[in-house]
Amino acid sequence: MSEPEKLTKSKDVIAYLAEQFPDCFSLKGDAKPLKIGIFEDLAKRLENDEKVSKTRLRTALRHYTNSWRYLYSVKVGSQRVDLDGNEVEAVTEEHQQHAQETLKESKAKVAEKNKAAAKATAKKAQAKDKPKSTATSKPKPTKKPSKPKVKxxxxxxxxxxxxxxxxxxxxxxxxxxxxxxxxxxxxxxxxxxxxxxxxxxxxxxxxx
Structure with missing residues (x-):
């Protein structure tokens, strides 16, 4: 009997978790806030599962809880669930605040990437359409670069x-x-x- 194929992509691991624990994980629709410390429960339940390693499990769980769909679900009044879908505790205002902050940062990063991609595309198109000129033209004033974030x-x-x-x-x-x-x-x-x-x-x- 051949060994089961190991799951290496977070997307596949999340799909597997939704299949194994349908009352806890989902791929579409509204997500359910997860019990704090659910990774330990997952690691224990899937201890002898050869399809997924602890490392892949941790990475996939991080992807799932950082998704916009999940972050939207972390709201005061919602109930966190365990692997079997049992409600174990309510989402606190502090948890909602962290989720909203993470969501805000994530959206800002995506917007920044999209803006940079659009600017690069426009620059390429402009360079392609612009006729070559030997005359020296006065360079246009450039905007002052914004101060870099302190790292x-x-x-x-x-x-x-x-x-x-x-x-x-x-x-x-x-x-x-x-x-x-x-x-x-x-x-x-x-x-x-x-x-x-x-x-x-x-x-x-x-x-x-």
């Missing part, structure tokens, strides 16, 4: 490690968190309330 220096980034206590800038107030995963400039942290979120290095501050 954590490389030497500081190298000091970060899994399990380290840091401050995360989420909204207007920095919050205490613990680093659970490092991926280049992205840092996965867990807040004191148990909520995990993915942030850029420039949102991380070392405690004094």
């Amino acid at each position: 954590l220096a490389d030497v500081e980034l190298n000091k970060l490690s899994v399990g380290q206590q840091v401050q995360v800038k989420a909204g207007n107030t920095p919050m205490s968190a613990t680093i659970v995963e490092l991926d280049k400039d992205d840092v996965q942290v867990q807040l004191q309330n148990g909520l995990t979120m993915k942030v850029k290095a420039d949102k991380i501050f070392l405690r004094a």
Whole structure:
């Protein structure tokens, strides 16, 4: 008997989770807020499942909870569910605030990418249509570049490690968190309330 094929793409892993736990995960329609700490429950339930590894499971779960569809579902009054769809706790105002902040940042990134892509396309089209000229023309004044965001220096980034206590800038107030995963400039942290979120290095501050 041949071994089952391992799932390597987050999309496939999420589809598999929706198949195994239909009362918890979904692919369309309204998503349900998940129980805090549900990764541990998943890891235990799928401990002997050869189709998905813990690493892929963690990555897929992060993709699922960072999706716009899921973030829209994290609202005060909604109930978090476990793997079997049982309601276990209500979404707090603090959790809703974090979800809205993450959603806002995600939308801003997409808008920025779309804007850059449109600008690049327009620039190519302009260069293609513009006739070549040997005459020197006065360069058009360029807009002053916006000040770059202050990022954590490389030497500081190298000091970060899994399990380290840091401050995360989420909204207007920095919050205490613990680093659970490092991926280049992205840092996965867990807040004191148990909520995990993915942030850029420039949102991380070392405690004094």
